[in-house]
Ligand SMILES: O=C(CO)[C@H](O)[C@H](O)COP(=O)(O)O
């Protein structure tokens with residue numbers, strides 16, 4: 001399983017240093033949470049931060065847009081150097097247009113669903129996306145409790161991928177820790193985001209190792 005530390009819980013005043021620590025620890029993706037204060041009740045940062053961080057890391061920049069009408073800002077994240085751009089099903093009436101914009105710009109397109117949203121609403125876009133992000137908490141804040149019932153959706157996505165011959169990766173985000181990552185591995189998750197578990201620790205590198213070991217204990 002790939003590990004994607006979320007900088008939401010990093011020290012924003014020492015961001016480049018924190019990013020370097022998780023990169024040296026072997027994290028494959030860097031998860032970047034963009035919150036607009038409308039789609040979610042919290043505000044983080046915008047495309048300038050992504051652009052400023054880009055020269056400091058070779059990790060895959062996985063930009064999770066928690067913003068209303070993401071199609072209005074997608075070009076900013078493409079220009080900033082995002083490798084993956086994730087848009088919420090719940091954030092736009094133009095989901096296909098948003099995903100198509102991302103793909104046409106040569107960036108990997110990800111669709112994201114909240115805990116209250118079923119997989120069935122994605123039937124028309126699963127064939128075009130590179131990644132599906134299943135939220136394992138309600139979006140907006142770090143440090144929330146993992147919702148184990150979301151694992152049914154991961155299993156459903158694994159089954160659909162097999163049946164239809166699709167190629168998307170399945171990512172989870174929220175409440176991932178040493179014990180909850182085992183549920184994720186058992187369900188078939190490909191990428192796990194972890195924010196507070198990694199960055200609230202004295203030694204983030206050690207936490208990344210622990211996550212990987214815990215996941216590997218389950219994976220076949
Ligand atoms: O998208 C997010 C919240 O909306 C974050 O990526 C997520 O919450 C990570 O934080 P933690 O691992 O502490 O739950």
Ligand SMILES: [Co+2]
Nearest residue numbers: 006033064173
């Ligand atoms: Co996120």
